[in-house]
Amino acid sequence: MSPTTLPTGLDHGHVTFLGAGPGDPGLLTLRAVEALANADVLVGEHEVLDVVRTHARAGVAVLDTGPDPSAGTQPGTGTPQLAVVDGESTAAGVPALRDAAHLVMEAARGGKRVVRAVTGDPGLDAYAAGEMLACAAAGVPFEVVPGIATAVGVPAYAGVPLRDAQGADVRFVDARTASERCWTEVGASDGTVVVSTTLDSVAAAAGELVAAGRKPDTPLTVTFAGTTTRQRTWTATLGSIAQTLKQAKVLPSPEGGRPVIAVVGERSAAAQRDQLSWFENKPLFGWKVLVPRTKEQAASLSDQLRSYGAVPHEVPTIAVEPPRTPQQMERAVKGLVTGRYEWIAFTSVNAVKAVREKFEEYGLDARAFAGIKVAAVGEQTAKALVAFGVKPDLVPSGEQSAAGLLEDWPPYDPVFDPIDRVFLPRADIATETLVAGLIELGWEVDDVTAYRTVRASPPPADTREAIKGGGFDAVLFTSSSTVRNLVGIAGKPHNVTVIACIGPATAKTAEEHGLRVDVMAPEPSVHKLAEALADFGLKRRTAALEAGDPVTRPSERRPGARRRRTTT
Numbered sequence: 001m002s003p004t005t006l007p008t009g010l011d012h013g014h015v016t017f018l019g020a021g022p023g024d025p026g027l028l029t030l031r032a033v034e035a036l037a038n039a040d041v042l043v044g045e046h047e048v049l050d051v052v053r054t055h056a057r058a059g060v061a062v063l064d065t066g067p068d069p070s071a072g073t074q075p076g077t078g079t080p081q082l083a084v085v086d087g088e089s090t091a092a093g094v095p096a097l098r099d100a101a102h103l104v105m106e107a108a109r110g111g112k113r114v115v116r117a118v119t120g121d122p123g124l125d126a127y128a129a130g131e132m133l134a135c136a137a138a139g140v141p142f143e144v145v146p147g148i149a150t151a152v153g154v155p156a157y158a159g160v161p162l163r164d165a166q167g168a169d170v171r172f173v174d175a176r177t178a179s180e181r182c183w184t185e186v187g188a189s190d191g192t193v194v195v196s197t198t199l200d201s202v203a204a205a206a207g208e209l210v211a212a213g214r215k216p217d218t219p220l221t222v223t224f225a226g227t228t229t230r231q232r233t234w235t236a237t238l239g240s241i242a243q244t245l246k247q248a249k250v251l252p253s254p255e256g257g258r259p260v261i262a263v264v265g266e267r268s269a270a271a272q273r274d275q276l277s278w279f280e281n282k283p284l285f286g287w288k289v290l291v292p293r294t295k296e297q298a299a300s301l302s303d304q305l306r307s308y309g310a311v312p313h314e315v316p317t318i319a320v321e322p323p324r325t326p327q328q329m330e331r332a333v334k335g336l337v338t339g340r341y342e343w344i345a346f347t348s349v350n351a352v353k354a355v356r357e358k359f360e361e362y363g364l365d366a367r368a369f370a371g372i373k374v375a376a377v378g379e380q381t382a383k384a385l386v387a388f389g390v391k392p393d394l395v396p397s398g399e400q401s402a403a404g405l406l407e408d409w410p411p412y413d414p415v416f417d418p419i420d421r422v423f424l425p426r427a428d429i430a431t432e433t434l435v436a437g438l439i440e441l442g443w444e445v446d447d448v449t450a451y452r453t454v455r456a457s458p459p460p461a462d463t464r465e466a467i468k469g470g471g472f473d474a475v476l477f478t479s480s481s482t483v484r485n486l487v488g489i490a491g492k493p494h495n496v497t498v499i500a501c502i503g504p505a506t507a508k509t510a511e512e513h514g515l516r517v518d519v520m521a522p523e524p525s526v527h528k529l530a531e532a533l534a535d536f537g538l539k540r541r542t543a544a545l546e547a548g549d550p551v552t553r554p555s556e557r558r559p560g561a562r563r564r565r566t567t568t
Contacts, residue, residue, distance in 0.1 A: 019147015187212020282309030
């Protein structure tokens with residue numbers, strides 16, 4: 001029996017206590033992803049839910065046990081107002097996580113598959129053990145899916161190994177609950193100490209270690225928002241960390257109470273962090289990059305940007321609508337089935353989608369392409385066809401464009417080609433390059449409007465303000481229309497924003513709109529464009545380090561932006 005399968009014949013449900021890791025969704029285990037895909041109910045704090053919910057199925061119930069961000073604080077106390085959980089508000093000052101046990105049991109008694117998600121690993125969570133005991137007492141079956149412990153995962157992302165070749169002792173301390181005896185024991189040892197604390201309590205924890213016997217010049221690293229693209233790490237000593245954080249201007253701040261991981265010890269490799277800091281040294285680490293495409297169009301591009309450390313933000317600049325007169329498309333699809341065409345050429349993912357929707361309307365599937373040669377303008381279009389169940393016969397071997405497709409397209413040969421006609425479903429604003437080229441090669445072309453492109457609605461006000469105010473570090477323009485439409489619906493990007501264009505025509509349009517083009521793709525490919533931006537970011541970072549300047553993002557240099565001195 002699979003661990004996520006409910007026991008046969010039992011009325012109660014099943015609970016999975018799942019470790020969500022330190023923050024990076026990519027650190028979820030395969031077993032965690034499987035459990036999430038089968039869950040009926042997710043229970044956890046909102047930050048944990050943000051990590052796991054993308055792997056949950058549609059329609060899953062989400063129960064947030066954390067403080068309500070919109071509730072503010074208890075008057076005069078600074079204590080967060082706690083969320084209303086299952087119809088009942090928690091008492092002031094009592095962590096809302098305590099109510100998770102009630103939520104878990106209620107859902108499980110209703111026969112649901114419940115995933116109780118916690119930060120890090122369930123074995124180190126303050127309340128998970130009690131919730132497990134409650135399940136055991138009630139006869140509710142449960143399982144534990146371990147996760148990467150925050151105290152281990154964060155130092156790894158910060159480039160701070162916890163042990164060296166000599167196998168130094170490693171101690172873990174939660175400063176929020178540590179006793180005087182605990183501080184005395186770790187202070188007397190010479191091993192590595194990993195301290196879980198908060199940003200505004202780091203100096204106090206350092207003082208406890210010094211008072212317990214550690215030397216003030218003992219190396220120390222402090223990592224905030226570890227494993228996420230907001231991660232920041234400071235290197236100092238026990239005696240200097242307070243001054244280091246003050247100079248970095250991070251205290252006092254609203255985030256002072258947020259968790260951090262501090263690693264203390266001579267053998268903690270703090271001195272080697274310049275060489276080992278792989279995550280924060282990514283070429284676009286922390287860059288907020290505007291991608292003027294829909295989430296569906298931008299999926300692989302956004303994944304590529306994340307691999308460089310960037311934070312992609314998709315903003316659609318066009319919307320796709322059906323043609324005003326669908327009869328032409330209907331006749332073409334019927335002709336496809338009756339053998340009117342030798343070839344069908346797809347010049348975009350949207351064209352694939354339009355034909356697929358028309359097929360579904362008529363009860364057809366990919367088998368209707370039998371006997372017809374299929375061409376795709378590039379790799380993304382080809383992937384959309386494969387997802388439809390169609391393997392394209394022709395994809396450009398060189399430039400992924402209409403011109404590149406024509407380079408490889410065979411001329412019409414009446415001996416080998418029984419039919420001389422090509423079906424070309426495309427946008428209403430497409431250029432005539434492909435049509436003219438196919439006619440020159442001897443083919444007849446049914447040039448059919450499969451969809452219309454219209455300007456999208458403006459993005460939310462905060463996004464528009466970020467675009468015009470320099471809140472984005474870079475924007476990727478993948479066509480001239482994305483330039484015109486973005487400026488039209490959201491305004492012109494701030495002059496500190498790095499402008500990256502897919503080709504000369506797009507760059508010319510950007511310049512006509514008063515934009516300075518900083519990056520040009522070496523070839524017209526969105527992935528080459530992302531690579532070019534990453535190369536630009538790496539050169540910018542290297543130049544700053546060689547000059548002895550702090551490494552900053554473009555948005556941090558705009559007027560009014562807070563300058564930060566960070567050790568990276």
